[in-house]
Amino acid sequence: MVMQTLVAMDDSPQASAxxxxxxxEFPESAVTALHVIQLPEGYWTSFTDSETELPGYESAQERARELLETAEQTAAEHDRELETTVETGKPAxxxxxxxVGNGFDQIVIGSHGRTGVDRVLLGSVSEQVVRRAPMTVAVVHEQLNH
Incomplete structure (x- = not known):
């Protein structure tokens, strides 16, 4: 059975890393890149019957397509195939x-590598995934120069 690896993707250098x-690191694994379109909460959601009617949804879909096309190019540069998917909701x-729903063995997610107050104030998706996911989570730190 082939190992399955899910990579959480956004438009950050950390996600690319x-x-x-x-x-x-996982040449024998089937890799899937997942991008989550985060929906606005509150005000706008009470006026629509469908997430596709929310302001900015079309441009978010377009950004997701471009992001995953870039991910596919990265995979091709590594002589690898890549499945891609887009979900909508709260990222973590x-x-x-x-x-969980698709039987992945592990998740790979980027992290800004922030600590202390920065991490607490920003609320890290990667931290939530590490805490809650029932499978192995590899966190890749890509330090940015500030």
Whole structure:
């Protein structure tokens, strides 16, 4: 049975590093890149029957397509194939739900590597995934120069 690896993707250098890490470190694994479109909460949601009617949804879909096309190019540079998917909702919850629902063995996610007050104030998706996911989670730190 082939190991399955889910890589959480956004448009950050950390997510790109996570994808490269997964492709390099798990050559025998089937890799899937997942992008979560985060929906606005509150005000707008009470006026629509469908998430597709929310302001900015179309542009978010387009950004997701471009992001995953870039991820596919990265995989091709590593002579690898890549499955891609887009979900909508709260990123940490969707990443975990998708991984569990589709039988993934592990999740690879990028992290800004922030500590202390920065981490607390920003609320890290990667931290939530590490805490809640029932499978192995590899966190790839890509330090940014501030």
């Amino acid at each position: 996570a994808l490269s890490y997964a492709l390099e 919850r969707e990443i975990i739900d998708y991984a």
